[in-house]
Amino acid sequence: MSQIEDELRATFEAASDFVQPRSALADSVRNATRRRRRRLTAAFAAATACVLVAAVAAYAAVHSQTSSIVADEHGTVFATVPRGESLVSIAVSGRYLYAEMTPQNGPVSVAAYDRASGRLVGRFTFPKADVAFVSTGPGGSVWAVVGALLNFGPVRIWRLSPDLRLYSVGPKVQSTFILPVSPTTALIPVASGLLRLTMPAPGQPGHATEHLEPGTSLGRGVMTLGSGWAGMLDGRVAIDLPDNDGYDYHVVIAGHPSLRYGNALIPQPAAIAGDSLWFANGLNRPLVRLNGQLEPTTPGFVKADPVLQHVGSVSYADGAIWVTRMDYKLAKNSVVAGKHSLVCFPAQSQHGPVVTLPVHGYIWGLATAGRTLYLTTSRSSDGSPTSITRYPVPAACR
Amino acid sequence: MRSTDDEDFSAFVDASSRRLLRSACLITGNFAEAEDLLQTALEKAYRRWPSIRRTDMPEAYVRRMLVTTAIDAGRRRRPARSALDAESLPGRLDPAIEGVAGRSALLACVRELPPSQRAVLVLRYFDDLTEAETARALGCTVGTVKSQHSRAMARLRELVENDRTTA
Numbered sequence: 001m002s003q004i005e006d007e008l009r010a011t012f013e014a015a016s017d018f019v020q021p022r023s024a025l026a027d028s029v030r031n032a033t034r035r036r037r038r039r040l041t042a043a044f045a046a047a048t049a050c051v052l053v054a055a056v057a058a059y060a061a062v063h064s065q066t067s068s069i070v071a072d073e074h075g076t077v078f079a080t081v082p083r084g085e086s087l088v089s090i091a092v093s094g095r096y097l098y099a100e101m102t103p104q105n106g107p108v109s110v111a112a113y114d115r116a117s118g119r120l121v122g123r124f125t126f127p128k129a130d131v132a133f134v135s136t137g138p139g140g141s142v143w144a145v146v147g148a149l150l151n152f153g154p155v156r157i158w159r160l161s162p163d164l165r166l167y168s169v170g171p172k173v174q175s176t177f178i179l180p181v182s183p184t185t186a187l188i189p190v191a192s193g194l195l196r197l198t199m200p201a202p203g204q205p206g207h208a209t210e211h212l213e214p215g216t217s218l219g220r221g222v223m224t225l226g227s228g229w230a231g232m233l234d235g236r237v238a239i240d241l242p243d244n245d246g247y248d249y250h251v252v253i254a255g256h257p258s259l260r261y262g263n264a265l266i267p268q269p270a271a272i273a274g275d276s277l278w279f280a281n282g283l284n285r286p287l288v289r290l291n292g293q294l295e296p297t298t299p300g301f302v303k304a305d306p307v308l309q310h311v312g313s314v315s316y317a318d319g320a321i322w323v324t325r326m327d328y329k330l331a332k333n334s335v336v337a338g339k340h341s342l343v344c345f346p347a348q349s350q351h352g353p354v355v356t357l358p359v360h361g362y363i364w365g366l367a368t369a370g371r372t373l374y375l376t377t378s379r380s381s382d383g384s385p386t387s388i389t390r391y392p393v394p395a396a397c398r
Numbered sequence: 399m400r401s402t403d404d405e406d407f408s409a410f411v412d413a414s415s416r417r418l419l420r421s422a423c424l425i426t427g428n429f430a431e432a433e434d435l436l437q438t439a440l441e442k443a444y445r446r447w448p449s450i451r452r453t454d455m456p457e458a459y460v461r462r463m464l465v466t467t468a469i470d471a472g473r474r475r476r477p478a479r480s481a482l483d484a485e486s487l488p489g490r491l492d493p494a495i496e497g498v499a500g501r502s503a504l505l506a507c508v509r510e511l512p513p514s515q516r517a518v519l520v521l522r523y524f525d526d527l528t529e530a531e532t533a534r535a536l537g538c539t540v541g542t543v544k545s546q547h548s549r550a551m552a553r554l555r556e557l558v559e560n561d562r563t564t565a
Contacts, residue, residue: 005523006553008508011501014526021436026411029440030404331557352436 001084015325059077074357075389078374079118080272086384087376092369096121096162099376099388108132110144112164113388122164137180145188157188157208157347159199165202171210175224177239179231189224189239193217195256219257222250228267234275234292240267251279251294261294271316273347279323280311287311287323301352308354317368320344320397324363328391342366342375344397355394371398407447411440418464422540424520427470427509428467432468439463462535463523469513471534505555513548518543 022028081087081101088100088108096112103109109125110132126132131148140162147155157170157178173188173195188195195215198371200206218224221243230242234361237254240262249267253259262268264282271278276297277290287308288298302308312324325341344356357373364385365376371393376385411490415436424431443450443460450456508516514536529547533540 004504004551004558006503008523010521011508012424012520013502015505016423016524019416019420019423020409021415021419022433025415025437025440026408029407029411029437029444032437033441033444081543330553349525 003036008153030301040244075375075391078388079113079120080387080388086386087365087388089134090365090367090374090388091134091136092377093142094140094162096140097367097369097374097388098132098134098136100235102130108146110134110142110163110164115372124160124167132348133176133178135178135180135186137183137186139183141180141183143178143180143186145173145176147176148284157186157197159202161202166201168199168202168204168206168208170197170199170208177224177228177230179237181232187213187230189218189230189237191218191222191224191255194237213254216254217257218254219254219260219358220251229270231270231272233272233277236292238272238277238294240270242267249279251277251290253292253294259294261290261303267313269314271314271321273319273321276347278314278316278347280314283312284310287314299350301345301350301354305343305354307341307353307356313366315366315368316347318370318393318398320368320393321347322366322368322373322397324366344394346397353396354398357391357394361392364378368393403448403451403542405515406451407444410451410456414460415440418457418461421461421520421525422464422468424508424524425465425513425517435464439467460532462537465517465535466537469517470546503561504558505553507561510557511550511553515546515553518546519550519554522547 027183035247057166079095079099084327085101085103086166088102090100091098091116095115097115099111099113101109101111107125107127107129109123110244111120111124112120112122114120126144126146129146131234132144135143135145137143139314142160142162142164144158144160145155155174156172157174159168159170173190175195177187178188178197184201185196185198185367188197190212192212194213195210196213197208197210199208216237218241220241222241223243224241228242230237230239232238233253236256239252239254240249241252242249249262249264251261251270262279262281264285266280269280275292278287279290279292280287287302288296289302291297307325309325310325315322322342322344325343342355342359342363344357345352345354359377360376361377362385363375363377365374367374373391373393375389378385417438419432419436422435423429426432426435439460442463443456447456448458482534510562511519518532521527521535522529523537527535529540529543533543535545
């Protein structure tokens with residue numbers, strides 16, 4: 001053994017002798033793992049505009065107002081998912097309703113139901129994926145951001161045919177949201193801006209092409225893996241992004257990173273209606289309306305309505321804003337059970353009315369198409385939704 | 399994860415974390431960065447712990463994640479001055495070892511090496527791994543370990559010689 005090798009051993013030993021791992025390292029690792037799981041779950045929950053919090057607090061009675069009315073519509077079961085599976089989110093496009101489902105053990109899948117008959121027409125299982133965000137776009141296109149995130153696996157873009165029988169697989173991305181802008185093209189927020197991705201038709205040969213959109217910087221210190229949602233706000237792309245440590249979400253306008261709004265620990269509930277962003281700065285916070293410059297322009301009837309001061313989720317479809325109300329209360333370190341209420345109001349109205357729907361149980365997912373509202377609910381806050389219920393949209397919200 | 403897995407993971411962390419952290423410190427030259435790398439590697443291991451513990455080589459598994467990540471981090475940026483800078487070594491090191499300019503100087507020379515060569519030296523002379531074990535830890539062939547090792551030693555001799563001449 002040469003002298004330099006002996007000296008290397010002695011030097012390495014002496015130079016690192018002072019090193020001690022921090023105390024309770026195993027606990028720290030477990031806690032960090034749980035925090036990461038919670039963060040990813042929260043990101044996907046908000047992206048799908050579903051209520052995805054395990055429990056909610058005691059239900060506070062919905063106060064009546066002069067501008068509020070209670071609808072008398074009742075729901076009918078539209079579809080029931082296979083036994084052993086639960087619904088994560090739903091979306092509507094054209095003649096199909098899409099439902100993202102997870103089994104108790106196994107990869108996530110998406111199913112297509114015929115809206116007229118409620119019949120299951122197609123189902124696709126993403127191999128080895130534990131999360132998927134399914135997004136519908138123009139021309140009936142179906143897109144998905146799919147990944148094995150809980151094992152730090154890659155996140156990849158898929159494009160599927162409307163009946164889910166054909167698919168194309170796109171590139172890996174560092175993002176958890178996709179914004180379809182045409183039947184073949186989608187925008188994806190990545191660290192350096194918006195990626196414009198064009199993919200071949202599902203099942204057809206060809207390669208995906210991608211390029212960075214000029215002038216779409218999202219600014220420094222944001223993380224696109226964990227993005228909450230994105231949408232076109234007054235002709236520009238608004239995105240909900242966490243900062244680099246993943247715990248502080250803001251709305252950012254792509255290309256104008258100095259325009260920011262909000263500051264919350266989880267993705268904020270939001271819906272975009274043309275030139276307005278309906279937004280709550282965290283769960284159980286008041287609903288506000290922002291313009292394209294992210295300035296508050298909240299109508300008086302929204303500020304006055306007590307239901308709209310405790311937002312759980314916000315959706316926009318066919319001219320109406322839909323809001324679920326949630327209350328959170330901690331009791332003995334756990335969240336008290338309660339139930340949800342659901343209201344809607346015309347997006348362009350300055351005076352309401354705010355219409356309450358008599359929905360029972362916990363609302364997990366919501367989608368509307370024309371005069372039909374689809375909901376996924378469960379009886380208890382820790383239950384999993386296993387069926388989709390169809391309601392007529394109240395006349396005031398059509 | 400079952401409670402027995404949790405207990406097993408805690409026992410593994412207690413038994414192995416110091417040695418793994420020392421290796422990471424020596425490769426990165428930065429204590430804070432080494433702590434972060436170890437935490438990340440352990441988080442990955444924790445997610446897969448039920449399958450990792452069955453391999454009977456959990457430390458090798460974590461070391462591989464740690465070392466490859468440390469090399470990758472080292473390639474992206476040159477390490478900043480740190481707790482392992484030569485000047486900050488404990489005072490008990492003998493500065494007048496015959497044949498080399500002292501351990502502080504030797505460590506400074508090691509830190510001049512590319513991250514992958516530094517990792518080979520740490521794995522061979524601190525962790526006492528064989529060439530085959532080093533290859534497994536780095537995810538490369540034994541031939542690559544041999545060539546990296548010989549280049550590292552040649553470069554190290556050169557740096558030490560220059561240091562002695564300058565002194």
